[in-house]
Amino acid sequence: MGVVLSLEEGKRGNPTIGRLLDLTAADMARVNELILSKAGSDVDMIPQIAEHLISSGGKRLRPMVTLAAAQMFGYSGEGHVKLATSVEFMHTATLLHDDVxxxxGMRRGRQTARMIWGNxxxxxxxxxxxGQAFRMMVDVGSLDALDVLSTAASVIAEGEVMQLAAAQNLETTEDEYLAVIRAKTAALFSAAAEVGPIIAGASRSDRAALRSYGTNLGLAFQLVDDALDYGGSSKDLGKNVGDDFREGKVTLPVILSYRRGTAEERDFWKHAIEGRENGDAELEKALDLMARRSAIGDTIGRARHFGEIARDALAPLKPTPQKSALLEVIDFCISRVS
Structure with missing residues (x-):
C-alpha cells in the first residue's frame, strides 16, 4: 500500500509544510507501517478498498498535526503513533462514507471506491x-484521548446528517453552513491537535490552545476547499473542479452569491442547485455570478479570518520547532488559493 504526500512543496514562493514533514518524518514512517498492518484483513475486499483510497495520495495532514502536537510538549512514548493512525483511519472512513x-465518481483523480466496489x-x-481506529485508541490507554476522539466521531456523523438536511437548500444561512463544516471537517482537526498535548500530559490551557488551533485550522481548510472548487485546479483540490456545483452542494460561495444576487440570479441558482441544471454552461455562469458578487474572494477572506484565530490560539505557547511548523500549516492551507 503506497504512501504519497502530495503538495509537499508549495507553488513557487508560497508556504510549504516542509518543516512539519521533517519534524514528523520518523514518526510518520511508523504511522504508515501501522496503517498497512491495521488495514489488513483475511477478507480480501477490505485491504483492496482501503489500499485504493490510502494509496491515492493526500497530505496526511491530520496525523502529522497529532504527532507534532505531542512532540511540542515533550512526549516520547509510543501512543502518539497509534493516535495519529486512528485519526487517519477516521478521516479515511469519512471519505468513504462521504463519497457514498x-x-x-472521482476522488484525487481516480474513481471512488463506490464506483468500483459499490456503495x-x-x-x-x-x-x-x-473499528480499527477505536481499537488503537483503547490500546493507548488514555481515557481523555479516547473521549476526545470518540466525541469527534459522533460530531462528524452529526455534521454529515446536518449537511444532508442542508443539501440543495439555498435558504441555508452562512451560520448554518459554518455549523456544518465545524462538525464535518473542523471537529477532526480539533481532536487531532488536542490528543497531542493530552498524551503528553500537558495542562488544560495547553489542551485548549491546541483544540482552538485545530478547530479554526479546520474551518479555514474547508473554506479554502470551497473556494478552490470554483477557482482552483484538480491537483490542489484532490477532486474535479466544479464537483460541488455538479453535486448540487450548497457551500459558502453559493450561499453568498445567492443571497447577494438579484431575483433573476437567485432564480438561476434555484434551477442550478435545486433543479440540478448544472452542466458546463451553467458552471460558467455560476463562476461569472460569483465573481460579480465577490463570493470567492469573501470566502477566502473568511478562511483567512479563521486562520488568524488559529494563529492567535498558539501565540501564548513557548517557541518550539513544532509550534513554528504548525503555524506554517496555516499559511500553507491559505496559500492554496494564492
Missing part, C-alpha cells in the same frame, strides 16, 4: 476502519 452520500462495500469498509 455525495454519489461522487455497500464502501460503507462497510469505512466502518471496519473506524
Amino acid at each position: 452520500v455525495d454519489e461522487s 455497500q462495500a464502501s460503507v462497510l469498509v469505512g466502518d471496519f476502519l473506524l
Whole structure:
C-alpha cells in the first residue's frame, strides 16, 4: 500500500509544510507501517478498498498535526503513533462514507471506491476502519484521548446528517453552513491537535490552545476547499473542479452569491442547485455570478479570518520547532488559493 504526500512543496514562493514533514518524518514512517498492518484483513475486499483510497495520495495532514502536537510538549512514548493512525483511519472512513452520500465518481483523480466496489462495500469498509481506529485508541490507554476522539466521531456523523438536511437548500444561512463544516471537517482537526498535548500530559490551557488551533485550522481548510472548487485546479483540490456545483452542494460561495444576487440570479441558482441544471454552461455562469458578487474572494477572506484565530490560539505557547511548523500549516492551507 503506497504512501504519497502530495503538495509537499508549495507553488513557487508560497508556504510549504516542509518543516512539519521533517519534524514528523520518523514518526510518520511508523504511522504508515501501522496503517498497512491495521488495514489488513483475511477478507480480501477490505485491504483492496482501503489500499485504493490510502494509496491515492493526500497530505496526511491530520496525523502529522497529532504527532507534532505531542512532540511540542515533550512526549516520547509510543501512543502518539497509534493516535495519529486512528485519526487517519477516521478521516479515511469519512471519505468513504462521504463519497457514498455525495454519489461522487472521482476522488484525487481516480474513481471512488463506490464506483468500483459499490456503495455497500464502501460503507462497510469505512466502518471496519473506524473499528480499527477505536481499537488503537483503547490500546493507548488514555481515557481523555479516547473521549476526545470518540466525541469527534459522533460530531462528524452529526455534521454529515446536518449537511444532508442542508443539501440543495439555498435558504441555508452562512451560520448554518459554518455549523456544518465545524462538525464535518473542523471537529477532526480539533481532536487531532488536542490528543497531542493530552498524551503528553500537558495542562488544560495547553489542551485548549491546541483544540482552538485545530478547530479554526479546520474551518479555514474547508473554506479554502470551497473556494478552490470554483477557482482552483484538480491537483490542489484532490477532486474535479466544479464537483460541488455538479453535486448540487450548497457551500459558502453559493450561499453568498445567492443571497447577494438579484431575483433573476437567485432564480438561476434555484434551477442550478435545486433543479440540478448544472452542466458546463451553467458552471460558467455560476463562476461569472460569483465573481460579480465577490463570493470567492469573501470566502477566502473568511478562511483567512479563521486562520488568524488559529494563529492567535498558539501565540501564548513557548517557541518550539513544532509550534513554528504548525503555524506554517496555516499559511500553507491559505496559500492554496494564492
